[in-house]
Amino acid sequence: MPVRKEDFSFPKKLETEAEEWLKEGIIDSNQKSWILERYRLLQKVEERAGPGRLITTLSVLGSLLVGIGIILFIASNWSAISKLGKLLIIFISLAGSYGLGFYCRYEKGHYPKVGASLILLGSLIFGAGIFLIAQIYHLKAHQPNGLLLWGAGVLPLAYYLGFKSLMTLCLVDLLVWLGMEASYRMSYVELVPPDIFALILLFWTAGLTLWAIGLWHREWASLKMISTPFILMGAFLTFFIGFLSTFFRPGLSEYVIQLHANSTLLISFYPVLIILFLIAVIFRLLPDRKERGWIYETIGLMILLAIVLILSLYLQWALFSFKGSLRLIFNLLFLLQIIGLIFLGFIRRYSVYVNIGLLFFSLDVFARYFDLFWELLPRSLFFIFGGLLLLFGGIYLERKRRKILASFHLKEV
Amino acid sequence: MRKKFILLILLQVVLLAGMIVYRHYWVITGKKLLLRIEPVDPRDIFRGDYVRLRYEISSLNLGEMGIEESFQPRERVYVHLEQNPDGTYRATSVSREPPSGKIFIQGRARYTTTLTKWEVTLIDDEGQTHFLKPSWFGSVKKGDRVTFCLDNQGGVVESFKESDSYKPTCKGPSLQGLIEEIQTFKSKVLEVEYGIESFFVEEGKGKRIESSRDTKKVVLEIALRKDGRGTIAALLMEGKRFE
Incomplete structure (x- = not known):
């Protein structure tokens, strides 16, 4: 039986629960000890060898160190190792770590966690190989291409093996690529706020796309394994950018806005991202059973994407016609996003959403409290209005809960 | 499983090898x-x-x-x-x-x-005419009295007006005189x-x-x-x- 992480926090709770069941006569003392025995084994393993997560952490960190070590070894012996020697080191260590990882995890199956880390190491060596080969041959035509190649090489493997670690590596790599490629395209423009804002909007779109793909993967049994990196990174990126947008202040002359705010430089990224987003939404709608609140979630994401797209395509128009009120819109939008996310997190019992929501809620409260650019009055109104909204939400939910409990003839605990 | 895994690893190897082959071919x-x-x-x-x-x-x-x-x-x-x-x-x-x-x-x-280039005509104290090409000659007007510090090949190291507060001492040869003509070429x-x-x-x-x-x-x-x-x-x- 595979050991899951829940199994380790579960026994303690189970013990108190089982005591209750015994009192209520649901189980007898024999059954109680059988049930507890089933989990005691895992507890012993944990006490002696540490939890499974520790093993994963250790071996992932180990892989990172070995990977960096190989790069340093080649770099520090650059002249001593011939061109062929360098290439041999790359290819042999690549094949070696993939081979050993596969053997440990699948062939023999005796060290699955370490094996998975060795496969991750292989992917790191692959990336290092790209840059070392570029170095050996002085290829510097266009650096971001190297990152794209890395992502393209690892993505199929990540999907096939269903490793979160590989998928995380891949997504981080592709996001860094996006940043480098986008800033390369803007590198001859003097970066003033409207241009930075265009970059921010691009990443907003990317975050929403990742999130949507994650939700599609979560609904599909075969892809569920790797949905977490998508959702985690997508939601975090979306909220992080949303948070940045609450500080938005154009405050520039019309001349600067006309000269800059040139989103056409980044326009070619958008069709790809939009198509991916739409594919994700369509595929999410296919399965019969969907998670609770999926309608609100999907519609929310689509509305947000629509707003971001309108802003990025008509940035000059938006800056001219809304000016300062853009900031108010962003703030309200962000607050709605946070409330929506926490709400979804609770009805779905999905801690990722609740945590991200609460994190950005506290950041937002903190930031707004010390916000010097707002007048005191709107600020106080903002807090009072937001607070009342939450309080009334609480009252509404509590009444609903009471009604439902009453219908079950249960007392509130 | 094994075959597919090897296939995916080979894809990476092919990508790396492709870089090498492509560059050699080039x-x-x-x-x-x-x-x-x-x-x-x-x-x-x-x-x-x-x-x-x-x-x-x-x-x-x-x-x-x-x-x-x-x-x-x-x-x-x-x-x-x-x-x-x-x-x-x-x-x-x-x-x-x-x-x-x-x-x-x-x-x-x-x-x-x-790029701005200057060509300056200078009449020194003995009345001789010199043509000079300083790399910067922005604030000088015709008729100003100017000192040029030169290198051994006759190139201008630096120049300063008599009226400037900044007066460096020339390490090599120098020329002093009145500016007769300034031509600027912008390209x-x-x-x-x-x-x-x-x-x-x-x-x-x-x-x-x-x-x-x-x-x-x-x-x-x-x-x-x-x-x-x-x-x-x-x-x-x-x-x-x-x-």
């Missing part, structure tokens, strides 16, 4: 030519010890080439090349379309600057990037190449594809060849 089939460089500051954080190369053809004097067009940043340009007597190549013109029947290298426009200079601007060397060696003052001794061998894209085939310095 160097073997490309037209090879030599380019001279100018020194610049070293190091590229991302990939260790780099020589950042600036070529003579990295900045093109549009005025001297008689080109009126202006080029946008990131625009693809074709720089026409002609061979010097010493075997290296120099830029003669630049266009948006590849020229037919000429050797050319493809690059991207970076930005345009304005546009286009900076171009070719994707061959960096060369990796082992730790520590980069500085040596860059600090070798006489950069005429450093020559880059470039392999040109048919579309004019170049890649570095080798760096030649003091009779040695670095690949």
